[in-house]
Amino acid sequence: MGEGIMRLGFVQVRVTDLEGARKHYVEIMGLQETARTEDAVYLKGWDEYDHHSIVLRKSDRAGLEKMAFKVHTFEDLDKLEKNLQHYGASIKRVSKNENFKVGEGVQFKLPSGHTMELFVDMEYEGKALPQVNPAPWPDGLLGVGAPRIDHLLISAEKPHETIDFLMKALNFHMSEKVVENEKSETPIAAWLFRSYTPHDIAIIPGKDEGLHHFAFWLDEFNDLRKAGDVFSKNDVPVDVGIERHGITRGQTIYYFDPAGNRNEVFTGGYIAYPDMPVVKWTVDQLARGIFYFNHRQEWIEGFTGVTT
Incomplete structure (x- = not known):
């Protein structure tokens, strides 16, 4: 795990009302605003040290503009670039500061049409806590007080092609997958990781270039309950929750930002290792895999069908 892609770096999403989204x-x-330009706002969680993990870009529609993953070294970046070309990706070099406060990198499209970038360096901002003798959390947090970004889930018309590409070209590991039946191996959906969480990215069936959600980590279940209170106090449209996933074992609330991008607050789950056996979910048990508490099929179709 000490080379190649390290983790999810940032997501850049389109919003229709920049000030409302901010x-x-x-x-x-409870994110910290680190910079603002005419058409973008840059944000980070209190427990993140890079300059930003979320970029909000003004647009006439919601959705994912791009996702960027942080890579350990420039040597790793060169190796991954060669691997991407070997697997047929068309590479565009990204120069330093072409992404605000981010060093040079590479950009390419996934088979699903999503734009992905890899980078090594981002300007250091620092956590909201000191590096020497820190308290467990900073004073003055607003609302949910989300510490960091966790993962994103995208949709694809042919999920197995994007899953295959991420695993072969970028060395993602699979933690869990949905298959037709117990004897099937071809994934209908999959949860992939490069860090130690059950997923840094997941892929489900749906339209190409679709964003199902991006998620914020919360440290414990009580934080999730507090998030539910905050959403209700502020009339945030909640999609589902509090719920539990069979897949990843995480606990969750799904909700929408003002532009209609689905977000998630997520806690729990397990530590994932590259050598762990892949967990299989059969389609007939998918409802339980997604919503362990309320596994009603009509919920699932509405939930998985709505993307931006």
Whole structure:
């Protein structure tokens, strides 16, 4: 795990009302605004040290503009670039500061049409806590007080092609997958990781270039309950929750930002290792895999069908 992709670096999402989105992510989610330009706002959680993990970009529609993963070294970046070309990706070099406060990197498209970037360096901002003798959490957190970004889930018309590409070209590991039946191996959906969480990215069936959600980590279940209170106090549209996933074992609330991008607050789950056996879910048990508490099929179709 000490080489190649390290973790999810940032997601860049389109929002229709930049100020409305900024207020949501700062005042309700408790993120820190690190910079603002004419058409973008840069945000980070209190427990993140890079300059940003979320970029909000003004647009006429919601959705994912791009995702960027942080790589350990420039040597790793060169190796991954060669591997991407070997697997047929068309590479565009990204120069330093082409992404605000981010060093040079590479950009390419997944088979699903999503834009992905890899980078090594981002300007250091520092956590909201000191590095010497820190308290467990900073004073003055607003709303949910989300510490960091955790993962994202995208949709694809042919999920297995994007899953295969991420695993072969970028060395992602699979923690769990959905298959037709117990004897099937071809994934209908999959949860992939490069760090130690059950997923840094997941892929489900749906439209190409679709964003199902991106998620914020919360440290414990009580934080999830508090998030539910905060959403209700602020009339945030909640999609599902509090729920539990069979897949990943995480506990969750799904909700929408003002532009209609689905977000998630997520806690629990397990530590994932590259050598762990892949967990299989058969389609007939998928409802339980997604919502362990309320596994009603009609919920699942509405939930998985709505993307931006």
